[in-house]
Amino acid sequence: MIVAARRSPVTTRGRALAALRVEQLAAPVVRAAVADAEAVLGGTVPVADVVLGNCMGPGGNPARVTALAAGLGAEVTGATVDRQCGSGLAAILDATAAIGAGDGRARIAGGVESASTAPVRTLDGMPYDRAPFAPEGWPDPDMLRAADDLAARDGIARPRQDAHAARSHRRARAAHDAGRFTAELVPLGGVTADDAVGRAEPLLPRLVPTLPGGSVTAGTATRISDGAAAVVLLPARAVGSARGLAVRGHAVVGCDPALPGIGAAPAVRAALDRAGADTRDIAAFEIVEAFAAQSLAVLDRLGLAEDDPRVCADGGALALGHPWGASGAVAVVRLFSRLVRGGAPAGTLGVAAASVGGGMGVAALLEVVG
Template sequence: MTKQVQDAYIVAATRTPIGKAPRGMFKNVRPDDLLVRVLQNAVAQVPNLDPKLIEDAIIGCSFPEAEQGMNMARNAVVLAGLPNTIGGVTINRYCASGITAVAMAADRIRVGEADVMIAGGAESMSMVPMMGHHPSINGAVFKDENVGLAYGMGLTAEKVANQWKVSREEQDAFSLESHRRAIAAQQAGEFADEMTSVEIIERFPNLATGEIDIKSRTVSLDEGPRGDSSIEGLAKLKPVFAAKGSVTAGNSSQTSDGAGALIVVSEKILKQFNLTPLARFVSFSVRGVPPEIMGIGPKEAIPAACRAAGITQDQIDWFELNEAFAAQSLAVVKDLGLDPAKVNPMGGAIALGHPLGATGAIRSATVIHALRRKNLKYGMVTMCVGAGMGAAGIFERV
């Protein structure tokens, strides 16, 4: 029996602040605890909705091991105090894990297999480093035809910069603007609607008393944006991936910790519980590109997502283009002719941070709330993905 296609709506979208890794504010906070926090807040945002109707939680994570292993999704559901009837699955599409989780949750609803789903992502790069603790690479990736899979992310950014002729000066200017926009957005309170504050509890030995002192603080701002960033300072940084390259720590995304969560429902649930949707999930696309130039992936995924939505690229009012590197972001902007004013209006990963598998869910929360504040119609989350992919998802304000 063929199920009727129906729309999927976002009724809650939230995220933690993003901490700097490996020595930032969340260095001792487990990623599953960050996920628990956003799950609880997302559910609290729709008090009219019976949590027992949630069927499954799909959670993205780029390196699902150690503190974020053992099916973190299901564990977090239980630890969050949600009904035991809710399932959980942890998925991995590297940097696009979070947006893929949203798309998968929406698909379950759109084909009529579920009416309420949780989607999200969590990642601690402080606790689980890039490549994980015990990487084991298939030797076949070092063969000539596959060697692009063995390239580090920074080297792929250098190749994109060379092929698309993105200069060091352009990259540093893009980086500075990312910090400027992020600082301005923080000062204007633009992130408040999407943010779930996190209480950090720290324990210190008191040598005088022999006891443990406990201190707590609540954080509600991203840790990465720098008001003291300057062109002069960025220009002094040396390339880190190629001796005569242009990609530096200053024009690359920050390693980070964070989590995000969304609740996705059918139209039937909207009416039954009198819920106000934040947005409709419109379309999603993934496309592959040569692994050695993985950063250009969004240039293939963006047009595909627009075609699937039946709209043109010019109709997108807000692009959350994940800034893995300034080089690849600028290459995508140039290649597709994107309006720079529409791309990351509140800064991107260079300033705000990039907690890998969580980023897609985090930036989904950003664009959904931005569309409502600014009275815009269509927003997109898009990013390049390791091993040579691009992903893009479109949301519509309703």
């Protein structure tokens, strides 16, 4: 059961949080989440492990480095998960599985990405942008090309993409102005808010496609970002009457590597099927918006309207930004704020999901308890 959930501001690569390494982003968020859990439970929360998603960091097990930097003690271990854009959510599910297997100690789980300080990778002395998502003989498009291909395949025209991105910005701006992000945010280095909310909306119609002949623009693709998110998980029996989110179902699925953007859709379907639920039962969806075309393709496959108020009600990654390894965990923090902090009654259901490079999807069904 998730009893506390926090995140850092999400800022564009090279901007406000560019000087912070992964552990400097994550450690304050971990400390804040633990402090929240201790306040809720009325006592010390002994932590067994820290499990964090991370895609492009320095190596050296950033989760363990974060555990030490957060002051949790040398006895608290760490494990780093790489499931690309789904890493933060996958880390939460790994921690859930450990507790479900009988280890009743608390876990910290989430994700962190410092795109600004990510090391340059080299092969035979030559730098490269990313490792392969698939081996030779399989399609291996980068995510921008894959989003353009998906838009063409599904007939998702440029105006529809622009409208979806504009909606995300409007919703995020309204949430920011209403203070709905305040309780989940951990200020870092004087940065107290996400840095790009609303900025791209007026420019959307004027932006040119990023790839020749394509339809995806800089405004309908999320910004590469820095950020961290963390939750505290405990067995339900250890939290008494405290409110939180319980994981009721989850799934990781594979799909065509040529169209990785659709992965969230079958993952959501599988998670719901395993729990005996349906999209009509869900009060809140948080689906990582890496690209407007990708988000729309997932919603279409799930039979959800693109303006469904349940989906990213306070804006998504198109407005907030996309710190790769953290984004899946940011989605869970957002669900926690919308449902638990928002006072939703026990039994209310929410879904967090992400599509993943290489052709995968990850999803979790969560229920308000307490």
